[in-house]
Amino acid sequence: MIVLFLLIAAVFVGLHWYVWRRLVRDTTARGSAPRRIGTVALVVLPGLTLLAVRDDLPGIPFRLEGVVDWPGFLWLAVFLYVVLALVAGEAVRPLLLRALARRDVKRAEPVTAPPRTGAAPAPADDAPAPALLARRVFVSRVVGGSAAAVALGTVGYGTAGLLRGPQIKRLTVPLAKLPRSAHGFRIAVVSDIHLSPLLGRDFAQHVVDTINSTQPDLIAVVGDLVDGSVENLSTAVAPLAQLRARHGSYFVTGNHEYFHDARRWVGVVRDLGLHPLENARTELPGFDLAGVNDVRGESEGQGPDFARALGDRDPARASVLLAHQPIVIDEAVRHGVDLQLSGHTHGGQLWPGNLLFGLTNPTVAGLDRYGDTQLYVSRGAGAWGPPVRVGAPSDITVIELASGQA
Numbered sequence: 001m002i003v004l005f006l007l008i009a010a011v012f013v014g015l016h017w018y019v020w021r022r023l024v025r026d027t028t029a030r031g032s033a034p035r036r037i038g039t040v041a042l043v044v045l046p047g048l049t050l051l052a053v054r055d056d057l058p059g060i061p062f063r064l065e066g067v068v069d070w071p072g073f074l075w076l077a078v079f080l081y082v083v084l085a086l087v088a089g090e091a092v093r094p095l096l097l098r099a100l101a102r103r104d105v106k107r108a109e110p111v112t113a114p115p116r117t118g119a120a121p122a123p124a125d126d127a128p129a130p131a132l133l134a135r136r137v138f139v140s141r142v143v144g145g146s147a148a149a150v151a152l153g154t155v156g157y158g159t160a161g162l163l164r165g166p167q168i169k170r171l172t173v174p175l176a177k178l179p180r181s182a183h184g185f186r187i188a189v190v191s192d193i194h195l196s197p198l199l200g201r202d203f204a205q206h207v208v209d210t211i212n213s214t215q216p217d218l219i220a221v222v223g224d225l226v227d228g229s230v231e232n233l234s235t236a237v238a239p240l241a242q243l244r245a246r247h248g249s250y251f252v253t254g255n256h257e258y259f260h261d262a263r264r265w266v267g268v269v270r271d272l273g274l275h276p277l278e279n280a281r282t283e284l285p286g287f288d289l290a291g292v293n294d295v296r297g298e299s300e301g302q303g304p305d306f307a308r309a310l311g312d313r314d315p316a317r318a319s320v321l322l323a324h325q326p327i328v329i330d331e332a333v334r335h336g337v338d339l340q341l342s343g344h345t346h347g348g349q350l351w352p353g354n355l356l357f358g359l360t361n362p363t364v365a366g367l368d369r370y371g372d373t374q375l376y377v378s379r380g381a382g383a384w385g386p387p388v389r390v391g392a393p394s395d396i397t398v399i400e401l402a403s404g405q406a
Helices: 002-025 034-054 062-107 130-164 201-213 231-244 253-258 264-269 296-299 306-310 326-334 352-358
Strands: 166-176 186-192 216-223 249-253 280-284 287-291 318-322 339-342 367-371 373-377 395-403
Touching: 002 034, 002 062, 002 130, 002 216, 062 130, 166 373, 186 201, 201 395, 216 339, 231 264, 249 287, 253 264, 253 296, 280 306, 280 395, 287 306, 306 318, 306 326, 318 395, 326 339, 326 367, 339 395
Parallel strands: 166 395, 186 216, 216 249, 287 318, 318 339, 339 373
Antiparallel strands: 186 395, 280 287, 367 373
């Protein structure tokens, strides 16, 4: 772990040095005010990022944590896209320099002078010509400015999209065992709300209002509801008491609940009127609804127990499983689950995060089939870390179950 930490720290520092070099050193004069300001910013902002990634900052009231978290996490997102844009700019930089050099040659007037007898040779000058230095600074400013503009525009767009709230997706999923009487049963699936100092009560209220507007038969909250303690977020989660569905609202834990006393959060959720499914199952008209604890709970003796949740059920009945992480799909297949509903991946949240999540998850977003089991992975409603989504808009999915007998 120490070696991994040191490696991550070295990469973090090295990339910030690269950004400083390209955005500040190469574009400003030594000792100038812009260079001093840029240098200070590239020390302070990563420092705020390191503070932001810690939950419950010591000595800072929870309501003030957002003052650190907003700039710290936003810089993390801007930093990602600045680095990507600057790396792409490395290919453009020599092309621009050559184009400018050819332009300057064409503009130069030819100078002819009669030969002078005994004239001394021109002194050698190994230093770059002033014109070359000017071209380098100009190209650095063009590439650096473009990279900064792309990064700021991307993050601004992604932040505005998240704060507008999740989109409603609708999807029909056929289940062979579902009886005709349950055809058209609608489940509103929401995951990864991640209430925190950044996304508080107002965001929770918007999510609740969006879910209720779909008038579902059942609501499934598939983990990672919070990023904080009960003491700090009890007010933020209060709107969940307004969730309305004909067959109720159900909840399973995500990995983030176990960072903040999952047992207490399960109690809070129950008091709000949701039904926690802790390795448990309930029979609904037409199918069984089961839920398992998140795999993170294994470290506390509260991990998923598929035998307890699914072991003694009637295999002739259709089954829907709530499980936060899609990686448990193999267990769902072994236990004959027809449909697993998951979250956790955020759909990658920040492109190209979807490519990284694809290395560790069977499905990053959307509907897939594994044997006789279908897996649907929601991109989630909120965000962890940077309150930004790029290439992975947040969603609430209304899944309509279709009977093969209909």
